[in-house]
Structures are given as C-alpha cells and as structure tokens.
Amino acid sequence: MNMTWIALIIGLIMLIMAFAAIYAKKLAVAIIAAGVVSLLASILYLTLAAPDVAMTEAAIGSGLSTIIFFYAINKIRKQSHD
Amino acid sequence: METIEIIGALITLAGSIFLVLGSLGLVRMPDLYTRIQAGTKASTLGTILTLFGLGLIHLDWMGKLIILILFVLLTNPISSHILARSAHYIKTPVSKLTKVDKLKDKETEKTSEANHTNPEDEL
Amino acid sequence: MIKKLIYILVLVGAGIIMAQLFAGFSGSTELSETARYYVESGPEETGAANLVTAVIVTYRGLDTLGEVTILFTVAAIIAFFMKTREQRDKPKRRVSEILTTGARILVPGTMLFGAYIFINGHLSPGGGFQGGAIIASGFALMLLAFPQANLSHKTIRWVESISGFSFVIIGVLGIFMAGGFLDNSILPLGNFGSLFSAGAIPIIYIFIGLKVGAELSNVVGHMHEKQKEI
Amino acid sequence: MEIFQLEYITLITGGLLVLTGLWGIISQKNLIRMVIGFSLFDTGLHVIMISIGYIRNGTAPILDKAVDKVNAAGQIVDPLPQALVLTAIVIGLGVTALMLAYVVRLHKEKGSLNITNFKDLKW
Amino acid sequence: MINTILTIATVLIFISFILSGYRFFKGPDTANRTVTFDVMTISSIGLIALIAHFANRIIYLDIAIVYGLLSFMAVIIIAKYLEKELF
Amino acid sequence: MNLKNPAFLFAILLLFWILLSNTLALEFLIPGMLLIVLIIVLFCRNCKIFDGAKTTPKAFIYTLVYIFVFLGELIKSNFDIARRVLSPKLPVNPGIIEAKTKLKSPMGRMILANSITLTPGTFTVEIDNDTLYIHSIDIDEEHLDDMSSKIIRRFEKYLEEIYD
Structure with missing residues (x-):
C-alpha cells in the first residue's frame, strides 16, 4: 500500500516537471527540469521492483544526459557569441 | 519490536523533520547565499540522520549506509561551495540585508578588465 | 491557427491510441510462460543470481552485441562531427582549490565504484552498461576539475577495440566449447552467489563495461574539446 | 478499487508523459527543446514497458538472502521487460548525444536554433 | 509501530519535495533552481533508503550511491556552465 | 619515491571497497586490492594531497x-x-x-x-x-x-x- 502512494505523488511531480521542461523560458532551466524528471522516473522504477533499470536511468538518463546537454548548449552559446 | 529499532525509527523521523526545515528555509530565505546556508546544512544532517536511523533498524545494512553517509559528507559541501563561488562570480544579487561583502571589495579593486556582462543570457 | 489545430489533432490521436492500449491491460498476478522458464531454469543453467543479467548476457546476448555496436557507431559519428584541434584556450579563472583536492580522492573512488558495479553484475543490480556510464562520469569529473588534463584518445581507442574483440572471441568460444554463441558455461559455474560464479558472465561484463566506458568517455571528451575551425 | 493499483498508476503516468513529450516535439520551434521533448517521450515509453512487466506484490528479480531459489517463481517480477528497457535506455542516450551533435553542427552552419529557418529540404 | 513512524517520515520527505518544487517555479534565476535540484536529489537519497526498508532488500542501496555521485556531477557542471568556464 | 601518498589512498579505497561489498571474505578482498593498485597506478601516480599528513x-x-x-x-x-x-x-x-x-x-x-x-x-x-x-x-x-x-x-x- 505504501508503494502505491509513493508512486502516485512521484508521478504527479513528474508530470508537473515535464511541463516545466517544455515551457521554461531558459534552456538551462528546461534541461534541469528534464533531469529532475529522469531522477523521479528512477524512483518510480524502484517502486516497480526494477533496480537494474533504476540504476541505469540514474546513471545515464539523469547523469550523462545532463552533462552532454550542458556541453552542447555551451558550445552553441560560444558559437553565437563569436 | 525491540528498543533499538524504535530508537532508529525516531532518529529517521528527526532526519526527515530536518529535511522539511531545510526546504522551508529554501522557501523563506531572502537571497541565494542564505538559501544555500539553509539547504546544504539541513539537508546534509537530515539525510545523515535518516540513513543512520535505518542502519539501527537493519544492523546488517550499516556498511553501505556508512558509505553513503561519508559520501554525502564529502560531496555536499564541495558542490555548494562551487555553486556559491560561481554565483558570486556572475554577480548574483545579494539581499538588501547584507552588511559586508569583503570578496566583492577585493574583486573590484583587483580587476577592471573583467568584461563580464549579462548573467541573464538567453541560453 | 490551422497549425495549432493540427497539433491538437495529432495529440488527440496519440491519446486515443494510448487509451486503446490501456483499456486492454489488466494487471497480471503471475508470470507468463517465457518468464517462468527464465526464472525456473535460469539459475541452474547460467548460475547468475541476477536474472536480468542472465537474460541480457546469455539468453539475449546477441541483442547486447548489437547494442554495443550501435554505441560504437554513435561514438564514431560524434567524433566525426566534433573534430578537435590540439591546443585549448586557457581558462579565464582558476578552478577552486577545494574542487581539485576533492577530485583527487573522488576520481579514484568513482572508478573503483564503477568497477565494483560491473564486477558484481551477476550478484547485485548493475552491470557493464551502468559501470561504464559511471566510469565515463568519473572522466567527466576529471575534465571538470583539471581542464588542462589530457584525455588520451589513443589509449581509449585501444582499450575499446581490445575489449570489443575479446567480447566477440568469448562469444565464439561458446560455440566450440559449449552450447552456442555467447554460452557462459565455458568456465565452471561455481558456487551460486559467490563472486567467481556464473561461468563467463563476469568476464563478459568486464569487457562490456570497459568498452562502454571507453565509448562514453570518448563522447564526453569530444564534447569537452574545442571545435576545429573548418 | 481496481484502478488504484501500482501498475495502473505508473501506466497512466507513463502515458501522460509520452503525450507531454509528443506535444513538446510538435509544438516547440527550438531544436534543443525538441530534443528535450524526445527524451521525455523516451522516459514515458520506458515507464509503460516496466509497468506491463510488473507482477502484483512482486519483488526484484535478484536472488539473495531475501528471495530463495526454490520458490522464486511466485515472488519476483518479470525479468524480460527490464532487460529490454535497460538496452533501450542506453540506446536512447546514444541517440540523444547524436542529435545534440547534429544540433551543434546545424547551429554552426545557420547561426540559429529555430526550426523555421531550416528551409533546405522544404517543398 | 516502526512502519507507522517510517511512513510519517516518508510523508515529511514528500512535503520537503513540494516545498522545494515551489522554489523551483518561483526562483528568480538559474542558480536558485540549481540549489533546489541539489536539495531534491539529497532528499531522494533518504527516500530511496526508506523504499529499501519497505521492500526489505539491501540491494536497493546501491542506487542511492549512484544518486549521490551523479547529483554532485550535475551541480558542478551547472555551476561551470553559469560562470562560462566550460569548454 | 615517496610511498606515503599511495599508501594513504590505498587505505581509504580499501576501506571503501570493504564497506561496499559488506563482507571480509578473501574472494572479494583480493580482486579489490588488485583493482585498487591498478587504479592508483593509472590515476594517482604523482598526486601530493597527503604530503602534509602526520603519521604520529x-x-x-x-x-x-x-x-x-x-x-x-x-x-x-x-x-x-x-x-x-x-x-x-x-x-x-x-x-x-x-x-x-x-x-x-x-x-x-x-x-x-x-x-x-x-x-x-x-x-x-x-x-x-x-x-x-x-x-x-x-x-x-x-x-x-x-x-x-x-x-x-x-x-x-x-x-x-x-x-x-
């Protein structure tokens, strides 16, 4: 019963953050919001008894993706300033 | 139902109360630096107490929980320091209540060629 | 205006397809037949305590080979698009002393943790892909703390090709010494639940971890370096 | 209540996440935002696949002290969708990185991120 | 008894999530939102440990360690991006 | 050749490994030690962070x-x-x-x-x-x-x- 409540609240926060990721004014904020969505998805996988997938999502979806996104928008910012 | 387990559960409860207080500080504090004060300290102690309490409930989990505690103790201050350093460099506004800012004095007298404009960039 | 309408129509259509899918869904209370086979005979046949690992490395091993190939292609294409030049800009500002000191402890710690993840892939959650991702994040931390550090692309390429080659060699050995391609019983299965068990699974996962770690580090390194002016 | 089960809640969350990502892809003009929408879409699909493999009151498919080998079949969830999703997440990272590399190159060529400026293949 | 107390702790962690979510939407600039991200990930380490208790599996704790590592990385890269020191 | 830095780092990483694998069995300990030596050789050949540490x-x-x-x-x-x-x-x-x-x-x-x-x-x-x-x-x-x-x-x- 506990897990159901956890999944319900996590899912609600995830959807709100997904809208924030699409409608945020700055790209950096949008990427942070997408990172939060991945992070919470990882907790959702944990409640669904899938620790392998949770670890992959935490390491890849929320870690490396965010890093690569930030490197990419940093390059774009540099190009537009030159 | 042993005493040590109930003590552990109560410690966990205290830790989560500290987490709530940290987020409350995040909402109430006036500027970025005071928010980092509230956020870092309260969330660090909150997480440590939560993990330690769970370690008292399951004594055989203690090894991994100690790893987590040491990890949080090492990384959390570093990350908040780096964030505050960057925020001060790009001149994030401080609140009106701030009395002294020695670091700003130092930077203004040292560098004048720092042509670092608009922190509110589009990206 | 008409564009907005089309967008909403597309969205409604997708929503209807989703709703159709969900209407036919009823939560299952017991395993399907395929899953039951994996659960009941998996531990005996492969000796791995983590059944997801058993499925990934042995039963669906060819998928994993394809996946590693796709990652290799991605790394190669990104290297093609982001060509590098030798020298980089000097950083405008010194990296904080606290971060460099902390990174000297955290980088080896991260590498050790990544290695732990892929060596224990058959006993606890994790495996080659997760461990490789963590090793790549360790490289990223190194690049952030020491921006002038040299990430030797030559060494990374060597590690990557040698581990990929060994992975395929182990797979082919399975054909001759055991039941088929990527069969893990070319080595003794050992005691269930100990580190040296599950036949060739730990060795295969070590190679996958090294290969994925090298590829993702290459991607991060190419993203980090400055672009060549063409 | 039938709808108030764990797998239904996560299934609906995943479905709404897919729709949100799709909305982001088709309605935004900025290329980076489209990539973000794609990653949301990806996450939603993975959540759906994991929920389909969930067995009610099941635990993780890893055998240790808590789950023994003999009567594992009655306790654990389906390992097959988890293996597939694990593969899909790694491929998703590769696709995202590739798309970002393309975006960087496109911006270098055209000096803009707006999709309406790319008219080379428009008919 | 123990499970009741721990359920209350879970609810409190969710309240902390919601409060930091408020700051995320309010926060005037990117740096403030990054603080929020940091606090959220640190709280979710505690949440994962609690889920591990409810499911009674020690193996879930490995994921919490990955979380701690990756949140650190993300905060550092955002800070570097903000001060334009990323290459 | 100063052995103080690698020795300190070895001790810290070994403690990390033992707590992580949650056991003292030799089959976990020996691969861990080999790994730690490899990692120190690769990443910390000439780091000087522990130079000031006293060993009294x-x-x-x-x-x-x-x-x-x-x-x-x-x-x-x-x-x-x-x-x-x-x-x-x-x-x-x-x-x-x-x-x-x-x-x-x-x-x-x-x-x-x-x-x-x-x-x-x-x-x-x-x-x-x-x-x-x-x-x-x-x-x-x-x-x-x-x-x-x-x-x-x-x-x-x-x-x-x-x-x-």
Whole structure:
C-alpha cells in the first residue's frame, strides 16, 4: 500500500516537471527540469521492483544526459557569441 | 519490536523533520547565499540522520549506509561551495540585508578588465 | 491557427491510441510462460543470481552485441562531427582549490565504484552498461576539475577495440566449447552467489563495461574539446 | 478499487508523459527543446514497458538472502521487460548525444536554433 | 509501530519535495533552481533508503550511491556552465 | 619515491571497497586490492594531497577527537538554522568576511573549508591561497576580526595537529 502512494505523488511531480521542461523560458532551466524528471522516473522504477533499470536511468538518463546537454548548449552559446 | 529499532525509527523521523526545515528555509530565505546556508546544512544532517536511523533498524545494512553517509559528507559541501563561488562570480544579487561583502571589495579593486556582462543570457 | 489545430489533432490521436492500449491491460498476478522458464531454469543453467543479467548476457546476448555496436557507431559519428584541434584556450579563472583536492580522492573512488558495479553484475543490480556510464562520469569529473588534463584518445581507442574483440572471441568460444554463441558455461559455474560464479558472465561484463566506458568517455571528451575551425 | 493499483498508476503516468513529450516535439520551434521533448517521450515509453512487466506484490528479480531459489517463481517480477528497457535506455542516450551533435553542427552552419529557418529540404 | 513512524517520515520527505518544487517555479534565476535540484536529489537519497526498508532488500542501496555521485556531477557542471568556464 | 601518498589512498579505497561489498571474505578482498593498485597506478601516480599528513599516534588521537567535535558542531548548527527558519521575523544578518588560515596542506584546507561549510551559519564562498572568504548568516559589524578568528580557530587548533 505504501508503494502505491509513493508512486502516485512521484508521478504527479513528474508530470508537473515535464511541463516545466517544455515551457521554461531558459534552456538551462528546461534541461534541469528534464533531469529532475529522469531522477523521479528512477524512483518510480524502484517502486516497480526494477533496480537494474533504476540504476541505469540514474546513471545515464539523469547523469550523462545532463552533462552532454550542458556541453552542447555551451558550445552553441560560444558559437553565437563569436 | 525491540528498543533499538524504535530508537532508529525516531532518529529517521528527526532526519526527515530536518529535511522539511531545510526546504522551508529554501522557501523563506531572502537571497541565494542564505538559501544555500539553509539547504546544504539541513539537508546534509537530515539525510545523515535518516540513513543512520535505518542502519539501527537493519544492523546488517550499516556498511553501505556508512558509505553513503561519508559520501554525502564529502560531496555536499564541495558542490555548494562551487555553486556559491560561481554565483558570486556572475554577480548574483545579494539581499538588501547584507552588511559586508569583503570578496566583492577585493574583486573590484583587483580587476577592471573583467568584461563580464549579462548573467541573464538567453541560453 | 490551422497549425495549432493540427497539433491538437495529432495529440488527440496519440491519446486515443494510448487509451486503446490501456483499456486492454489488466494487471497480471503471475508470470507468463517465457518468464517462468527464465526464472525456473535460469539459475541452474547460467548460475547468475541476477536474472536480468542472465537474460541480457546469455539468453539475449546477441541483442547486447548489437547494442554495443550501435554505441560504437554513435561514438564514431560524434567524433566525426566534433573534430578537435590540439591546443585549448586557457581558462579565464582558476578552478577552486577545494574542487581539485576533492577530485583527487573522488576520481579514484568513482572508478573503483564503477568497477565494483560491473564486477558484481551477476550478484547485485548493475552491470557493464551502468559501470561504464559511471566510469565515463568519473572522466567527466576529471575534465571538470583539471581542464588542462589530457584525455588520451589513443589509449581509449585501444582499450575499446581490445575489449570489443575479446567480447566477440568469448562469444565464439561458446560455440566450440559449449552450447552456442555467447554460452557462459565455458568456465565452471561455481558456487551460486559467490563472486567467481556464473561461468563467463563476469568476464563478459568486464569487457562490456570497459568498452562502454571507453565509448562514453570518448563522447564526453569530444564534447569537452574545442571545435576545429573548418 | 481496481484502478488504484501500482501498475495502473505508473501506466497512466507513463502515458501522460509520452503525450507531454509528443506535444513538446510538435509544438516547440527550438531544436534543443525538441530534443528535450524526445527524451521525455523516451522516459514515458520506458515507464509503460516496466509497468506491463510488473507482477502484483512482486519483488526484484535478484536472488539473495531475501528471495530463495526454490520458490522464486511466485515472488519476483518479470525479468524480460527490464532487460529490454535497460538496452533501450542506453540506446536512447546514444541517440540523444547524436542529435545534440547534429544540433551543434546545424547551429554552426545557420547561426540559429529555430526550426523555421531550416528551409533546405522544404517543398 | 516502526512502519507507522517510517511512513510519517516518508510523508515529511514528500512535503520537503513540494516545498522545494515551489522554489523551483518561483526562483528568480538559474542558480536558485540549481540549489533546489541539489536539495531534491539529497532528499531522494533518504527516500530511496526508506523504499529499501519497505521492500526489505539491501540491494536497493546501491542506487542511492549512484544518486549521490551523479547529483554532485550535475551541480558542478551547472555551476561551470553559469560562470562560462566550460569548454 | 615517496610511498606515503599511495599508501594513504590505498587505505581509504580499501576501506571503501570493504564497506561496499559488506563482507571480509578473501574472494572479494583480493580482486579489490588488485583493482585498487591498478587504479592508483593509472590515476594517482604523482598526486601530493597527503604530503602534509602526520603519521604520529598523537595525530591519530586528534583525528578521533576532531570527528566528535565536528559532529557536535554539525548538530548545533542545524538547531541554529532551524530556529532562524521557524521564527516569524526571520532574523538573518548576512555578510561575507575574510579569514586567514595557517594550514599549508591542501587536504587540511579542504577539510577546514568543508567543516566551515557544515557548521553554524557559515560557509566558504572562495578560497585564495591562505585567505578564506566566508559567508556568515549573522555577523557582528564592530568585531569582524574577532569573529573570523573565532570561526577559524574552532577547527584549526585540531587540524594543526593532524596536518602541517
């Protein structure tokens, strides 16, 4: 019963953050919001008894993706300033 | 139902109360630096107490929980320091209540060629 | 205006397809037949305590080979698009002393943790892909703390090709010494639940971890370096 | 209540996440935002696949002290969708990185991120 | 008894999530939102440990360690991006 | 060839490995040791972070004392923050002050900065050689020098015994 409540609240926060990721004014904020969505998805996988997938999502979806996104928008910012 | 387990559960409860207080500080504090004060300290102690309490409930989990505690103790201050350093460099506004800012004095007298404009960039 | 309408129509259509899918869904209370086979005979046949690992490395091993190939292609294409030049800009500002000191402890710690993840892939959650991702994040931390550090692309390429080659060699050995391609019983299965068990699974996962770690580090390194002016 | 089960809640969350990502892809003009929408879409699909493999009151498919080998079949969830999703997440990272590399190159060529400026293949 | 107390702790962690979510939407600039991200990930380490208790599996704790590592990385890269020191 | 740095790092990583695998069995210990040696050879051939560390018994005792002092300060700081957050007037009086430290070893400075970050109402914003810039939540404008030396001395007097 506990897990159901956890999944319900996590899912609600995830959807709100997904809208924030699409409608945020700055790209950096949008990427942070997408990172939060991945992070919470990882907790959702944990409640669904899938620790392998949770670890992959935490390491890849929320870690490396965010890093690569930030490197990419940093390059774009540099190009537009030159 | 042993005493040590109930003590552990109560410690966990205290830790989560500290987490709530940290987020409350995040909402109430006036500027970025005071928010980092509230956020870092309260969330660090909150997480440590939560993990330690769970370690008292399951004594055989203690090894991994100690790893987590040491990890949080090492990384959390570093990350908040780096964030505050960057925020001060790009001149994030401080609140009106701030009395002294020695670091700003130092930077203004040292560098004048720092042509670092608009922190509110589009990206 | 008409564009907005089309967008909403597309969205409604997708929503209807989703709703159709969900209407036919009823939560299952017991395993399907395929899953039951994996659960009941998996531990005996492969000796791995983590059944997801058993499925990934042995039963669906060819998928994993394809996946590693796709990652290799991605790394190669990104290297093609982001060509590098030798020298980089000097950083405008010194990296904080606290971060460099902390990174000297955290980088080896991260590498050790990544290695732990892929060596224990058959006993606890994790495996080659997760461990490789963590090793790549360790490289990223190194690049952030020491921006002038040299990430030797030559060494990374060597590690990557040698581990990929060994992975395929182990797979082919399975054909001759055991039941088929990527069969893990070319080595003794050992005691269930100990580190040296599950036949060739730990060795295969070590190679996958090294290969994925090298590829993702290459991607991060190419993203980090400055672009060549063409 | 039938709808108030764990797998239904996560299934609906995943479905709404897919729709949100799709909305982001088709309605935004900025290329980076489209990539973000794609990653949301990806996450939603993975959540759906994991929920389909969930067995009610099941635990993780890893055998240790808590789950023994003999009567594992009655306790654990389906390992097959988890293996597939694990593969899909790694491929998703590769696709995202590739798309970002393309975006960087496109911006270098055209000096803009707006999709309406790319008219080379428009008919 | 123990499970009741721990359920209350879970609810409190969710309240902390919601409060930091408020700051995320309010926060005037990117740096403030990054603080929020940091606090959220640190709280979710505690949440994962609690889920591990409810499911009674020690193996879930490995994921919490990955979380701690990756949140650190993300905060550092955002800070570097903000001060334009990323290459 | 100075063996002090690799030895310290080896001890720390071995402790990490044992706690991580949660067992003392040899089949986990020996691969771990091999891995740690490999990692030290690859990533820490010439790092000098532990140069200032002393290896006398006195330093060991002071390390233990330091841990307890630090934990006490951590709990005190949190009650301080909680009091400020909960009181309706929000009594904050922030400012950034500077303080000089006598520690030379980078490891000692990192531990000092981290401890300051985790204790009552203070955290390190910038470190520039031997000058720490500390953001404090409650400053006393008349006695700035007293305050900064008080913040620093609280930990420095123990750390001096452990690091040069």
